Amino acid sequence: MPEETSKAVSRRRFIMGVIAGGAAVSAAGYLFRASTHHGNAPLIGAGERLITLNVNGRQRRVDVARQETLAWTLRYNLGLTGAKLGCDRGECGACTVLIDDVPHYSCSVLTHTVRSRKVTTIEGLAAADGTLHPVQQAMVDQHGSQCGFCTPGFMMTIKWLLANNPDPSEDEIRDALSSNLCRCTGYSQMYQAIRAAIDAEQKGTKQELVEAK
Amino acid sequence: MSLPSFQLLRPKTLDEAVALMAKHDGEAKIVAGGTDLLPSMKQKLFTPAYVLDLRGVGELRGIRNMPGNGVEIGALTTLTAIEHSAIIRKDYPVLYEAVKTVASPVLRNMGTLGGNVCLDTRCLWYNQSLLWRKSCGFCLKKDGNLCHVAPGGNFCWATFSGDTPPALLCLGAEVEIAGPEGLRRTPLSEFYVNDGIVRLHLAPNEIVTRVHLPEAAAGWRGSYQKLRVRGSIDYPLAGVAVALKMKSGRVEDARVAITALNPAPFLVKDADAQLIGMVPSEEIAERIGELAARTAKPLTTSALTPEYRREMVRVFAKRAVMQAAAN
Ligand SMILES: Cc1cc2nc3c(=O)[nH]c(=O)nc-3n(C[C@H](O)[C@H](O)[C@H](O)COP(=O)(O)OP(=O)(O)OC[C@H]3O[C@@H](n4cnc5c(N)ncnc54)[C@H](O)[C@@H]3O)c2cc1C
Ligand code: SF4
Ligand code: FES
Ligand code: FES
Numbered sequence: 001m002p003e004e005t006s007k008a009v010s011r012r013r014f015i016m017g018v019i020a021g022g023a024a025v026s027a028a029g030y031l032f033r034a035s036t037h038h039g040n041a042p043l044i045g046a047g048e049r050l051i052t053l054n055v056n057g058r059q060r061r062v063d064v065a066r067q068e069t070l071a072w073t074l075r076y077n078l079g080l081t082g083a084k085l086g087c088d089r090g091e092c093g094a095c096t097v098l099i100d101d102v103p104h105y106s107c108s109v110l111t112h113t114v115r116s117r118k119v120t121t122i123e124g125l126a127a128a129d130g131t132l133h134p135v136q137q138a139m140v141d142q143h144g145s146q147c148g149f150c151t152p153g154f155m156m157t158i159k160w161l162l163a164n165n166p167d168p169s170e171d172e173i174r175d176a177l178s179s180n181l182c183r184c185t186g187y188s189q190m191y192q193a194i195r196a197a198i199d200a201e202q203k204g205t206k207q208e209l210v211e212a213k
Numbered sequence: 214m215s216l217p218s219f220q221l222l223r224p225k226t227l228d229e230a231v232a233l234m235a236k237h238d239g240e241a242k243i244v245a246g247g248t249d250l251l252p253s254m255k256q257k258l259f260t261p262a263y264v265l266d267l268r269g270v271g272e273l274r275g276i277r278n279m280p281g282n283g284v285e286i287g288a289l290t291t292l293t294a295i296e297h298s299a300i301i302r303k304d305y306p307v308l309y310e311a312v313k314t315v316a317s318p319v320l321r322n323m324g325t326l327g328g329n330v331c332l333d334t335r336c337l338w339y340n341q342s343l344l345w346r347k348s349c350g351f352c353l354k355k356d357g358n359l360c361h362v363a364p365g366g367n368f369c370w371a372t373f374s375g376d377t378p379p380a381l382l383c384l385g386a387e388v389e390i391a392g393p394e395g396l397r398r399t400p401l402s403e404f405y406v407n408d409g410i411v412r413l414h415l416a417p418n419e420i421v422t423r424v425h426l427p428e429a430a431a432g433w434r435g436s437y438q439k440l441r442v443r444g445s446i447d448y449p450l451a452g453v454a455v456a457l458k459m460k461s462g463r464v465e466d467a468r469v470a471i472t473a474l475n476p477a478p479f480l481v482k483d484a485d486a487q488l489i490g491m492v493p494s495e496e497i498a499e500r501i502g503e504l505a506a507r508t509a510k511p512l513t514t515s516a517l518t519p520e521y522r523r524e525m526v527r528v529f530a531k532r533a534v535m536q537a538a539a540n
Contacts, residue, residue, distance in 0.1 A: 066264075067216035069251070088214050089252035091446065096319060103319045108251045110244070112221050113266050157319065178445035179319035 051115050055080065056124030070106035070114060071095040074121060082122035082152040086181070093180030096153035097121045103160045103179070122152035125159060133159065138197035139190065146184035154180045158194055167198060214255035214342065222265040227391060227422065230270055234418040235393040237263045243420060245289060246324040248316070249332055257343040258333075258355055273327075273422055276300065283428040288327025288421045292377075293318070295326060305426055306540065307435020307456045311380035314439045317446045327421045330378055330388065330401075334371035334409040334476055335448065336362065336514040354410050362512050370476060370512045371409030374448040378405075378478040379470035380437055383456035384430040392419040405477035412476070433458045433466075436536035438529035440473075442516060449473035450515050451522045453505055455533040457488065464488045469501055469533075471526060474509035481508045481530075493538035498531040505530035 053060050055078060062077050071088075074080040074097070083106055086094035090108040097106045098120040125133045135158050138144070145151040154177070161168060161176040168176070173194055177187060222241065224230040234241055241263035244250050253259055267273065273289040276298050284300055295301055295312045302309045315321055315329065338352050338361045351357025354369045362370050378401065386401045401424075404414055415421070433456040441447035452473045458466035469484035481504050491497055506527040511519040 065218070066221045067218050069216065089255060090248050090320060093317070093319060102322050104323050105248075105319055108247050108323065110221065110247065110251070110264075110266070112223075113244075113247075113268060176318060179317040 055119045064111045068111045070109040070111045073111040080121050080123050093153045096156045103157050135197045138193040142189050142193035144190045144193040150182040216254050217260040219264045223269050225269045231391050239417045241265050243267050245328040248320050248324045284426045286424045289325050292321035292324050304431040307380045307383050307454050310437040311376045315376045329375045332375040335374045336371035369409030372514045373477050374473045379454035379472040382470040382480050383454045383468040384426050387425045389423040390419050391422045407477040409476040434537045434540045436533040438533045440525045450517050451526050453529045453533045455537040457537045474511045479508050481505050498534035501534050502527035502531040
C-alpha cells in the first residue's frame with residue numbers, strides 16, 4: 001500500500017502563521033486553542049510521534065501528539081474533514097467513524113490507541129469510482145439531511161447497522177439512530193432513506209436471483 | 214476543547230500495567246473506553262502526568278462462564294459485548310436490562326464494564342469546562358473550598374451515575390483488583406464510599422481487573438428502571454434494579470439496589486425481608502418503593518429536582534418489582 005506523508009505540518013504552520021499575523025477571523029478562537037494544545041506537548045522524540053495509521057485502506061504517516069484525539073488527527077492532520085466536531089465530548093455523534101468496522105465517537109478516542117487498527121471515515125464509504133454507498137444515495141434521494149453537519153456521523157452508524165443486520169426492524173433502526181444527534185429534524189427522512197436503501201437492496205437481490213435462473 | 218498534555222503508557226500484560234501504575238503512583242490515570250475520562254480531561258477535571266491505556270491488556274477482555282462457579286467478566290469487556298452475551302441475558306437478566314440502558318449504542322461499543330464500575334461521580338457544578346467552573350469560584354470536589362449544592366457543609370454530594378453497579382449489587386457481584394501487593398477481591402457492596410470525592414475503596418495505583426457474578430445468583434429474574442431526560446443517551450438521574458429468585462410463584466430471595474441518587478450506589482436495606490416468601494403484589498411493590506425512596510438522598514446535583522427524583526424512585530422501584538416478577 002502506498003505510504004503518504006501528511007501535509008499536516010505545513011497546514012498547521014499555515015494556521016499558526018495566520019494567527020500570529022493577526023489575520024485570524026471568526027474561527028480563530030478555536031484554532032488558537034489548537035495551537036496551544038500542540039505547544040503544551042511534552043518533548044517526545046519525533047520517532048514516537050510519527051506513526052502510521054490505516055485510514056480508508058491506505059497507510060498514512062502522520063505526526064501525532066500524545067494528547068491528540070482521532071477526530072483532531074483526521075480533520076487537521078490528514079485533511080479528512082468529513083467527521084465533524086460537534087460537542088467534542090461524546091454526546092452528539094457528529095465525529096463517528098468506524099474502528100475495525102465498529103462505530104466510535106472519534107472525539108473521545110486517542111489517536112495513538114488506534115495504531116494497528118483499521119479506521120474508516122465517510123471519505124472511505126463511496127466506491128473507488130465515486131459511486132455512492134446505497135444508503136448515501138438514498139439519503140440524497142430522500143432528503144435525509146438539511147444542513148448536513150450530522151450526516152457523515154449518521155452514515156457511519158447506518159453502515160454498521162446494515163453490515164450486521166441487513167434487514168433491521170423499525171425499532172432496531174431507531175435504536176441505532178439514537179447514537180447520533182440531528183438538530184434539523186432529519187430523523188424521519190433518514191429512517192425513510194434507510195428503508196428505501198434496504199428495499200432497493202432486496203429488490204436488487206431478487207432481481208439478480210431471477211436473472212441468474 | 215483540547216486535552217492537557219500527558220505521557221501515554223501502553224502495557225501489553227497485566228503485570229506490566231501493575232508495574233507501571235506502581236512506578237507512577239498517584240500520577241497515572243487509567244483510560245479504558247475513555248468515554249468518561251477523556252471528556253473530563255478536556256474540562257481539566259483531571260490533568261494526570263501519565264495516562265495508562267489499558268486496552269492492550271487482552272487478558273482483561275471477555276466473558277468467561279465457569280460452570281458451577283458463576284461468570285467472570287473482564288474489566289475491559291465492552292458494554293456491547295455484555296449486551297450481546299447469551300449467558301448474561303439468560304442467567305443474569307438484571308445486568309442485561311441495566312447494560313442496554315447505558316448511554317447510546319456507539320458509547321456502549323466504546324465503554325467498558327471496568328469504566329462503568331469506576332465511573333466518576335457527577336454534579337451540575339463539576340462536569341463543566343474550566344472557564345465555567347472558574348467563573349463560579351470552583352467547588353470542593355475540584356480546585357475549590359465550598360459546595361454549591363449544600364453550602365456551609367464540608368461534604369461533596371456529587372452523584373454516582375453508573376447503570377450497571379445497582380444490577381451487579383443485586384447479583385452479589387465481587388470485584389477483583391490488582392495492585393503492587395497482588396490480587397485482592399472485594400464484594401462490590403464494600404467497594405463504594407458514600408462521598409462524592411473519595412468514591413471508591415481503590416488506591417490510585419490499583420486496577421480493577423474482573424467482576425465476578427456468583428453462581429448462586431444465576432437464574433434470578435430481574436428488572437432495571439431508569440429516569441433520564443432523553444431516552445436515547447442520558448446518564449440516569451435515578452435508577453432502580455430488582456433481582457428476584459422465584460420458586461413456584463413465590464419469592465425465595467431478593468435484592469433491590471438504587472443508583473444516581475447518592476454519592477454511591479446502594480442496596481436497599483430490608484427489601485429482602487419484605488419480599489421473601491411472598492407472591493409479589495402491588496401492595497408489596499409499593500412498600501419496596503417506600504424503602505427505596507428512604508434510601509435515596511438526592512440533592513440538586515442534576516437537571517431534575519430532588520423532589521421529583523425521590524418520587525420517581527418510588528414509582529420505578531414499584532414498576533421494577535412487578536416487572537421482575539412478570540419476566
Ligand atoms: C453522553 C454520555 C452519556 C452517558 N450515559 C451513561 C449512562 O446512561 N449510564 C452510564 O452508566 N454511563 C453513561 N456514560 C458514561 C460512560 O460512557 C460509561 O459509564 C462507560 O461504561 C465508561 O466506561 P469507559 O471504559 O469508557 O470508562 P473510562 O472513561 O475509560 O474510565 C472511567 C473512569 O474509570 C477509571 N477506570 C476505567 N477502567 C478502570 C479499571 N479497569 N480499573 C480502575 N479504574 C478504571 C478511569 O480512570 C476513569 O476514572 C455516558 C457518557 C457520555 C459521554
Ligand atoms: S456536590 Fe458540591 S462539592 Fe460536590 S461537585 Fe457538586 S458543588 Fe462540588
Ligand atoms: S463531537 Fe464527538 S460525539 Fe460530539
Ligand atoms: S441535518 Fe443539520 S444537524 Fe442533521
